[in-house]
Amino acid sequence: xxxxxxxxxxxxxxxxxxxxxxxxxxxxxxxxxxxxxxxxxxxxxxxxxxxxxxxxxxxxxxxxxxxxxxxxxxxxxxxxxxxxxxxxxxxxxxxxxxxxxxxxxxxxxxxxxxxxxxxxxxxxxxxxxxxxxxxxxxxxxxxxxxxxxxxxxxxxxxxxxxxxxxxxxxxxxxxxxxxxxxxxxxxxxxxxxxxxxxxxxxxxxxxxxxxxxxxxxxxxxxxxxxxxxxxxxxxxxxxxxxxxxxxxxxxxxxxxxxxxxxxxxxxxxxxxxxxxxxxxxxxxxxxxxxxxxxxxxxxxxxxxxxxxxxxxxxxxxxxxxxxxxxxxxxxxxxxxxxxxxxxxxxxxxxxxxxxxxxxxxxxxxxxxxxxxxxxxxxxxxxxxxxxxxxxxxxxxxxxxxxxxxxxxxx
Numbered sequence: 001x002x003x004x005x006x007x008x009x010x011x012x013x014x015x016x017x018x019x020x021x022x023x024x025x026x027x028x029x030x031x032x033x034x035x036x037x038x039x040x041x042x043x044x045x046x047x048x049x050x051x052x053x054x055x056x057x058x059x060x061x062x063x064x065x066x067x068x069x070x071x072x073x074x075x076x077x078x079x080x081x082x083x084x085x086x087x088x089x090x091x092x093x094x095x096x097x098x099x100x101x102x103x104x105x106x107x108x109x110x111x112x113x114x115x116x117x118x119x120x121x122x123x124x125x126x127x128x129x130x131x132x133x134x135x136x137x138x139x140x141x142x143x144x145x146x147x148x149x150x151x152x153x154x155x156x157x158x159x160x161x162x163x164x165x166x167x168x169x170x171x172x173x174x175x176x177x178x179x180x181x182x183x184x185x186x187x188x189x190x191x192x193x194x195x196x197x198x199x200x201x202x203x204x205x206x207x208x209x210x211x212x213x214x215x216x217x218x219x220x221x222x223x224x225x226x227x228x229x230x231x232x233x234x235x236x237x238x239x240x241x242x243x244x245x246x247x248x249x250x251x252x253x254x255x256x257x258x259x260x261x262x263x264x265x266x267x268x269x270x271x272x273x274x275x276x277x278x279x280x281x282x283x284x285x286x287x288x289x290x291x292x293x294x295x296x297x298x299x300x301x302x303x304x305x306x307x308x309x310x311x312x313x314x315x316x317x318x319x320x321x322x323x324x325x326x327x328x329x330x331x332x333x334x335x336x337x338x339x340x341x342x343x344x345x346x347x348x349x350x351x352x353x354x355x356x357x358x359x360x361x362x363x364x365x366x367x368x369x370x371x372x373x374x375x376x377x378x379x380x381x382x383x384x385x386x387x388x389x390x391x392x393x394x395x396x397x398x399x400x401x402x403x404x405x406x407x408x409x410x
Contacts, residue, residue: 001026002114034070035070083327095184217252229337
């Protein structure tokens with residue numbers, strides 16, 4: 001059987017690759033550049049990912065492909081989520097969840113190129129990603145078989161480490177630091193090890209992109225995010241380059257650390273730790289511009305739709321018709337999402353300090369309490385009468401009902 005394996009080079013997929021080869025299968029290892037190597041190297045180098053590709057070949061893969069999907073990921077996935085201010089359970093910017101439908105698409109595309117019979121992933125039966133990848137593959141290529149060996153025969157991390165050591169599979173994991181890490185430009189997720197006990201504070205070595213807020217500079221940093229019809233830029237930088245730069249600036253100021261108890265797709269709760277400096281900053285800026293240019297009714301409706309959008313991403317429904325409809329809604333609103341938002345990044349917080357837009361609904365002459373006030377104060381009394389009419393009528397009828405319900409005293 002020819003199999004395209006989503007290959008990260010980590011513990012699980014390296015063990016899986018070796019097992020497939022030992023079983024006599026032909027394996028094409030597919031590795032994606034989603035920006036993690038940029039954050040590690042600090043200069044956009046792909047050397048680390050090329051090493052992953054070479055590792056797959058040394059383990060016996062018939063071929064190993066490295067796909068630079070950074071711009072595709074940011075433009076076609078992350079920025080659509082940004083338009084929806086997508087935060088799962090109001091906190092998590094969905095960095096890992098957003099990459100899974102892209103991985104599914106590229107698995108399908110690579111399988112077609114190599115004439116593969118199946119695709120495979122290293123997800124376990126407890127995780128969300130198995131659902132996201134497999135639903136994504138079914139949406140694009142229902143004829144392909146999807147293999148999930150680590151779900152069918154779970155392998156604990158200590159056992160995986162022991163297998164790797166016994167079969168000559170190079171790994172970076174140790175029993176002392178058995179974190180499971182997933183990263184792309186939109187964020188970094190860390191789980192397992194001591195983090196599985198929600199009472200344990202995350203150790204310093206769990207983090208890689210941010211300093212502790214209490215250790216960040218007191219002065220902080222200022223950034224201005226410009227939007228053009230919803231598309232963000234910072235100092236002229238756009239797309240993946242901009243997100244990379246924001247991750248560095250915001251992370252240096254302790255922004256974007258998240259520690260939460262999360263409700264997984266499969267029904268259990270898990271403790272998740274994230275670093276999302278750039279995405280947290282962008283979402284704060286986007287929400288601030290929305291408050292300036294959208295009407296009250298649009299904001300009220302959008303708040304509920306944004307929550308639903310985040311749930312669709314998290315729940316493996318990226319390919320659903322509803323998400324496409326919500327994209328169309330957000331694209332319509334984005335016609336007015338042009339302007340600038342200034343933020344102060346300081347000690348773990350991204351604080352909006354200013355916003356402006358040619359489409360701002362804020363009118364200083366109406367809002368001011370100074371001499372330039374143009375608001376019709378004398379109109380407010382009539383407004384209150386009409387606005388409060390249902391309340392007054394309801395209160396009168398409630399009083400009548402209470403009188404009828406009170407028994408007469410003899």
